Amino acid sequence: MNPNAGRLTESVRSEVLAALRARFTVEVYATTARDTGIAIAQELTEDRDRLVIAFGGDGHVNEVVNGVAGTGSSLAIIPGGTMNVFARALGLPLDPFEAISYLEHALDREPRRVNLGKMDERYFTFSAGCGFDAEAAERVERYVPNKRRFGELFFYWSAFRVLAGSHRHREPTMTLSGPFGTERVAMAIASNAGPYAYLLNRPVAVAPNVRLEGGLDIFALRSMRIEAFPMYAWRAAVSGDLVDHEEVVYQSDLDGFDLVGDKPFNRHVDGEPLPPRSRARFQIVRDVLKVQV
DSSP, X not given: OOTTOTTOOHHHHHHHHHHHHHHSOOOOOOOOSTTHHHHHHHXXXXXXXXXXXXXXXXXXXXXXXXXXXXXXXXXXXXXXXXXXXXXXXXXXXXXXXXXXXXXXXXTTSOOEEEEXXXXXXXXXXXXXXXXXXXXXXXHHHHXXXXXXXXXXXXXXXXXXXXXXXXXXXXXXOEEEEETTEEEEESEEEEESSSOSEEETTEEEOSOTTOOTTSOEEEEEESOOOGGGHHHHHHIIIIIOXXXXXXXXXXXXXXXXXXXXXXXXXXXXXXTEEEEEEEEEEEEEEEEEEEEOO
């Protein structure tokens, strides 16, 4: 569990754990720092098959996934974060108590095998971004109290602040290459499932054709203008036609592609910031994760 999960109070988290203990025999481990969830999940699954329950938000789920993927163990999710994108993609209840009841019945079914995206050595469940949106994600993680207080809106405010405060994201500084050819881009988002995010519970789609059963989709912008930011947000969240914009590069159902920067760029997986690098390799890894749904 993530003891600092975004949208739940400490008392609610305690009640959720009590409800889990009332229905299952569980061992509870709390993550204490970034990436500790990976090590905990790896240790739990290295010697036998287990059901590993991730209780937290998308970043916490990402860590647990990176410890469970490729093993004989299965993943279950009790949503506790701000957006819970992967849980929604799997059709899980967002209320944690309803999710526990759902899981109790799901154990009568065989686990579902799903694809994961991979950026270099790190798996992602729904998206991995490079450049502008990764810097916005890093800014969100620096101000956790604001993230808890304002939820989804704080991500968009952070994105606007990043774009308003820097010129380096506005012109292409990266080269994207794959079976579609080569493109110069200012930012790029790889998607394994959709949507990319939510805004006031409305899905924000940057990869409208992505399917969890398919390959990766790539969405990239050739340039970014601060005056166009509201239009980008509107077309992603309301009209749903952002991919038709002339500045957008969009390709669907790919096995892999590469991104090389003129200099190191920010990166994230499922909203979790990673150290900057000057290149990234993306690929789809099929049927690598068992999920109890």
